[in-house]
Amino acid sequence: MKQSIVSPQFNIQVENVMTWNVKPLLHEIRHSLNRLIETGESSVIDLRSIPLAPGEEEKILTALGRGELRAELDALGKSEIIETQYAGVWLISHYNENEEIIGRFIEVTVMPDILCSQSADMIDASQRLAEALQDTGGNNEGG
């Protein structure tokens, strides 16, 4: 698992003025946040779909910062879900089992779907729990 939300950058010489995608993206996030507040509509931005210069992703992530909540998911590799310092703006990073990043999204939402328990999993869980109880003979007094 990569510890930092900021991906390592290679030392490629770039002038410091290279921020043409950072500001528009932050504006887009602000508009999405207003939409969420006014209409309840969530939005998702796939960071892979945006042409970023070396260091720009880092700048975006630094600008968003970390907020109060951080969750780690263990499903086909790790995923890190953090609420940024701006409530309602979440950063979701999916990794595979080799700890390589396979997707990074900014979600503007009350609660990212991936954190919610899924109904198929709950049905399966209820069955497993019933089976586990049967295995113990329904005796809840037993040690």
Add this chain to the structure above:
Amino acid sequence: MSDRKNTAQADLTLGEVLRKRGISRRSFLKFCAATASMMAMPPSMVPAIAAALEKARRPSVIWLSFQECTGCTESLTRSHSTTIESLIFDHISLDYHHTLQAAAGTHAEAARIASMEENFGKYLLIVDGSIPMGNPGYSTIAGVSNHDMLMETAKGAAAVIAVGTCAAYGGIPHADPNPTGAVSVGDLIKDKPIINVPGCPPIPVVITGVLTHFLTFGELPELDHIGRPMAFYGKSIHDRCYRRPFYDKGLFAETFDDEGAKKGWCLYKLGCKGPTTYNACATTKWNDGTSFPIEAGHPCLGCSEPDFWDGGGFYKALSMPTENITQNIIYAAAGAAAAGVAVGALNRAKKSKAQATHQKVKLEDLNK
């Protein structure tokens, strides 16, 4: 590589296979989010992708390699998001691929014939490499010429995917003077849907993205005028290049080690073919999303375009007069992306002119 023990799985949908393996719905959602990103689809498509993948059935795939360097297979097998791809690849039945399969000789050919018969009309045919028409003996597999094997195998295919610039447009074997009489898949197959996935090699996730699209929706993705999926080849490198602000300001590196090169300025004058090249390198990038040639300081060679090898020199600037660039950009007031399209179109016209006069790469071009 598939074998008969896998046929039991053939009737299961991908959703059923994943559930049998104990993969939770939440994991499946993560898988779908990464898959949408891989297919260059907007995240809003995730529910549709989840619904389609849930029901997707296991397709049979036959992969033929003709006049090629195996770079495309190398690229594919180094596809970085191993978890996601392995789920997809466990799900397809790769019945014949002479580099990857264990069987050889008559057994390998028997596997191909068996798969063709069993899945007639339904299997996916993937081809890398061009087909020599000069002399059938230039390239053969099990004594069968590439042409005959392609025509025979294409008969029962649902669709053909031409992977790499050689299969899509002839590529390096087709370069002037084309000693083997190399042609592309599309030159020979006229009665099947063909998807061209060019690149030398194509970006690994672009190959898997196209396969996944077919697996997910059971149909071809939207294609451009030369058969490439719009999702990956819809924008030029130049449209999405992070050095674009320098191009717009007229700031160019003149040599590979001058101040401009060190400051990361535009590589146009060093021969960058970004304005006439359509591919996903600038956003998808290479090597686990690390970088792409322009980010490493080298101009784009234009490898996903037909005849890129004969484009008049890798280090020769596209023939648009650079002093007018800023002017042109101002005229194209519709915005930077539109200007990119305009410049691209203009350069494409000039490029075809260069091709018509058969300019060759000279030593001075390389030493420029």
